[in-house]
Amino acid sequence: MSPVLKWAGGKTQLLNSIMEKVPKTYNRYYEPFIGGGAVFLAVSPTAASINDTNEQLVNLYRQLKANAAAVIETVRKLDERSCDREVYYRIREKYNQKIASRTLDAECAALMIWTNKHCFNGLYRVNQKGRFNVPYNNKTKGKSISEKNLLVIGKYLQTADITITCADFEVICKDVCSGDFVYFDSPYLPVSETADFTDYTKDGFLPADHERLANLFKHLDHIGAKVMLSNNDVPLVHRLYDGYCIQSIDVKRMINSNALKRTGKEVIITNY
């Protein structure tokens, strides 16, 4: 199983390092910031709670669980015609109507996948009103999904014990017990003042949220859960998680226009 969407902060580069650190045994798996779900799908736990504040993203996982075939069928129809600017902006508008009316159905999930594959850099960005506003990437044809991958994910979500929620990370962590494993992949702290990317939802993720997250990490450590977290390797992260096991890893950053700045460091932090 692999991610259905391209998602900012997708964990493809860090995946091997993260997988090496996933505990061999634990009770329930928690991922409060599920995003594209690269780690969750690679681990494929038998019992898990996944969560995100992005209502559209949560709808996608719920629809795949309820009826992956319906999502596939709608994406297949959208892929049948070749795309151009006019088609892209018309389908994006249809998607925005779904967002505005909060029509969370299989068609909405399919529109989310299709726009993700036809928008610039696979970004998910919304304006203050919650409208998806990423421009066209000029892709004219091609498949937006691997149908087999979606079917396997749908089957997995149905047969394993998977809870899918749409809430703040602190809310879903109230259920965590000793022996559970929690992986936090929150929106990252910026590497520089201008490089932040916190528009995943219209609320953003602020420094105060990072402090809230660090306090939660400490609380979960205290009650006997195993906790792992990833973020950029910046001084504030070292201060917030002082005393825990912090591994720094080199990563390539594709989005910087200056080639010299296309490498960076991220950290994986564990309490075990």
Ligand SMILES: C[S@@+](CC[C@H](N)C(=O)[O-])C[C@H]1O[C@@H](n2cnc3c(N)ncnc32)[C@H](O)[C@@H]1O
């Ligand atoms: C870095 S992304 C996760 C990347 C993901 N693990 C992957 O592999 O693609 C962070 C996610 O946190 C979500 N988010 C932002 N604020 C949140 C909050 N307060 N509680 C829960 N999720 C939140 C965003 O919608 C976004 O999907």
